[in-house]
Amino acid sequence: MLAIQTRGLAKTYSGRPPVVALRPLDLDVQPGEIFGLLGPNGAGKTTLVKLLLGIVHPTEGEASMFGTSVTEPLARKPVGFLPENHRFPDYLTARQTLDLFARMAGADSARAPALLEKVRLAGAADRKVKTFSKGMMQRLGIAQALMAGPKLVFLDEPTDGVDPVGRREIRDLLLELAAEGVTLFLNSHLLSEIERVCTRVAIMKEGEIVRDGTVEALTQTGRLWRLRATPIPESVAHTIGGTLQPDPAPILSPEASAAAASGETPLRGYTLAAPDRAALNTALDAMRASGVEIEAVEPLRQSLEDLFVEVVSEPSGAPVADSL
Numbered sequence: 001m002l003a004i005q006t007r008g009l010a011k012t013y014s015g016r017p018p019v020v021a022l023r024p025l026d027l028d029v030q031p032g033e034i035f036g037l038l039g040p041n042g043a044g045k046t047t048l049v050k051l052l053l054g055i056v057h058p059t060e061g062e063a064s065m066f067g068t069s070v071t072e073p074l075a076r077k078p079v080g081f082l083p084e085n086h087r088f089p090d091y092l093t094a095r096q097t098l099d100l101f102a103r104m105a106g107a108d109s110a111r112a113p114a115l116l117e118k119v120r121l122a123g124a125a126d127r128k129v130k131t132f133s134k135g136m137m138q139r140l141g142i143a144q145a146l147m148a149g150p151k152l153v154f155l156d157e158p159t160d161g162v163d164p165v166g167r168r169e170i171r172d173l174l175l176e177l178a179a180e181g182v183t184l185f186l187n188s189h190l191l192s193e194i195e196r197v198c199t200r201v202a203i204m205k206e207g208e209i210v211r212d213g214t215v216e217a218l219t220q221t222g223r224l225w226r227l228r229a230t231p232i233p234e235s236v237a238h239t240i241g242g243t244l245q246p247d248p249a250p251i252l253s254p255e256a257s258a259a260a261a262s263g264e265t266p267l268r269g270y271t272l273a274a275p276d277r278a279a280l281n282t283a284l285d286a287m288r289a290s291g292v293e294i295e296a297v298e299p300l301r302q303s304l305e306d307l308f309v310e311v312v313s314e315p316s317g318a319p320v321a322d323s324l
């Protein structure tokens, strides 16, 4: 059963003029996925989360979580939520905060010590939250979201304002949860974080999902390849299709140095532009035919940030598939 399913889900906020925040969306999120939703400010990310959580109501379409329509309060029973910039009463301790949320959720507060342990706050259980760092606050927020033992957790900017060590702790915690089978729905502007944890990423723009896939598939350029090979003579470089760009400096890896010391020809790094795999192989055949030894060939990836900037700066309504 799908963790999240939407069919034609759309939202227009009334007003003058009305704001189309979400265009009809069909989205399936499988249980166990770590789904990252990206998009520039105003793309409609929060609106989608609010629709799923029943905070706003759709103009059209429907949505369900684990098979229960989001119009039913019961749909939210297996769901946890860490809102962006959440605040807890600062006179409460971490333990008291979880007690309070447990009571509000009708959950068993006996889980609190184990949860504090899980988010590495056991040592700070009796400290007032006003003394907490941003990282500790976020981890307490995650503990709160886990209070009722959810199967699906929405996390809005979970690492916002958290330093690199704190971000790593949160990342490890999210991976741990996913390993336990909890489905995670992350909203974040920190692309490097999304890149590291998400099993699937969607990029939203002007109320529409314009890219959707694994980080690996989305960041593949499809046209550029990295090669490690013995030096490719100029004459060969001329004959092969595409463009061959040598790295500025020879490879200085320990293996390359060892190879040079043992009398083997040292390797060089190259970037090859080839329109498709067939063209790549023709180029490789030409290299091998002239005695070039190839050690490695791999597709060159762009970063998620490069992809994001590319997508966001595309003119509206641009065809999606062509530019991948």
Ligand SMILES: Nc1ncnc2c1ncn2[C@@H]1O[C@H](COP(=O)(O)OP(=O)(O)OP(=O)(O)O)[C@@H](O)[C@H]1O
Pocket: 013, 014, 015, 019, 020, 021, 039, 040, 041, 042, 043, 044, 045, 046, 047, 048
């Ligand atoms: N309550 C509302 N009434 C009217 N317009 C709204 C309301 N909430 C959001 N909007 C508009 O809907 C559009 C989508 O907003 P939304 O908050 O979903 O975007 P977002 O992708 O979450 O942005 P951000 O990254 O800034 O949080 C924006 O144009 C926003 O101004």
